Amino acid sequence: xxxxxxxxxxxxxxxxxxxxxxxxxxxxxxxxxxxxxxxxxxxxxxxxxxxxxxxxxxxxxxxxxxxxxxxxxxxxxxxxxxxxxxxxxxxxxxxxxxxxxxxxxxxxxxxxxxxxxxxxxxxxxxxxxxxxxxxxxxxxxxxxxxxxxxxxxxxxxxxxxxxxxxxxxxxxxxxxxxxxxxxxxxxxxxxxxxxxxxxxxxxxxxxxxxxxxxxxxxxxxxxxxxxxxxxxxxxxxxxxxxxxxxxxxxxxxxxxxxxxxxxxxxxxxxxxxxxxx
Numbered sequence: 001x002x003x004x005x006x007x008x009x010x011x012x013x014x015x016x017x018x019x020x021x022x023x024x025x026x027x028x029x030x031x032x033x034x035x036x037x038x039x040x041x042x043x044x045x046x047x048x049x050x051x052x053x054x055x056x057x058x059x060x061x062x063x064x065x066x067x068x069x070x071x072x073x074x075x076x077x078x079x080x081x082x083x084x085x086x087x088x089x090x091x092x093x094x095x096x097x098x099x100x101x102x103x104x105x106x107x108x109x110x111x112x113x114x115x116x117x118x119x120x121x122x123x124x125x126x127x128x129x130x131x132x133x134x135x136x137x138x139x140x141x142x143x144x145x146x147x148x149x150x151x152x153x154x155x156x157x158x159x160x161x162x163x164x165x166x167x168x169x170x171x172x173x174x175x176x177x178x179x180x181x182x183x184x185x186x187x188x189x190x191x192x193x194x195x196x197x198x199x200x201x202x203x204x205x206x207x208x209x210x211x212x213x214x215x216x217x218x219x220x221x222x223x224x225x226x227x228x229x230x231x232x233x234x235x236x237x238x239x240x241x242x243x244x245x246x247x248x249x250x251x252x253x254x255x256x257x258x259x260x261x262x263x264x265x266x267x268x269x270x271x272x273x274x275x276x277x
Contacts (some may be wrong), residue, residue: 010017011159016052018202019089020160021151022145022217023177025169034103034126037239042123044143045221047257048151048162053115058216068103069093078211079219081226085179104246110251116220117154119148120228121273124238131276136245141180145189148181148197148211155200157262165207167218174208181206204254228254232272 013019026043034040039145049057061079069077069090077090087095094100123139127243155162164181168174185204188194211218231254235240243251258271 011161016050017137017160018050018051019155019160020051020054020217021046021129021162021163021164022146022215022221023147024165024218024221024225025143025167026229029072032116035127040124040126041206041233041238042125042139042143043225043232044121044123044140044147045118045225046121046147046151046164047217047221047224048154049217049242050160054217057114057116057220060110061216061219064106068099068106073246076214078214079117080211081223084223089261104249108249108253111220111250112256113218114257116145116257117230117259118149118224118257119147119271119273120225120232121275122232123275127276138176138180141183142275143181144177144273145184148184149170149189149192150199150270150273151202154259154262154275156196160200161202163203163207164201165215165217167222168210169231178206178208195250215263217244224250224254227251228272232274234273235268236274238277 007161023044023046024032026045026119027039027041035151050114062076065071065077065079071077080089083089084153107179121143123137128139128142134202151162151164166174166177169177175233182204183189185197185201186194188196209215209218211222228249230243230247231251234243242248255267258267260267260272
């Protein structure tokens, strides 16, 4: 059975008019070791582009890699936050402070000039379990529901269509996320009707690909997930320490990309979401 939906008339359908949301997670979805901050919070980050803006970003990201990450064309580097931080793989040359500084500076320029919107949804699994007990929703379903509400709200407001692509985490995790997507598409969520999602999304099924396929949007989501999670926790008084140096430089750039209320510009609840509060 095809995952594509019958698109109603009335919205532009040309390639350049469509959007794609790229997903990545920071943290895990299980209810274990919740007393440890590294396990307590799940962040699902989504960044979306129009196809036209995405083509520009893809080309500029490849040019950035060519300039700052030496590599053979047959083995293109994939930007992965953990590899960059630990200076491993393609990023061992960043052990040189001058090269690391040039890399960071150019990356911030690239992100500042890119045209995209971003939403970070943080699920406090400890608070969720304490508040709802066994009736607590699955963290993936909650996070994806909040994220799709905002993405589809944006698409419906501007009268456009889009789809969703997530990074593959492996068989079980992929299936959980795909099931959550299908459930939101078919049933709606939190007093938001299914038509809110069905009018905006071009597929009943979530697309899933490995980051190793060198997809620019998935690499961007990977880079932004942890810093935005930390910024949301800091805003809510849940992060005792400050942001890491690069994250502190990144956040002023991201603040301009955050999804906002379309009329009053509010970020809380639109670009930064914490549940439950």
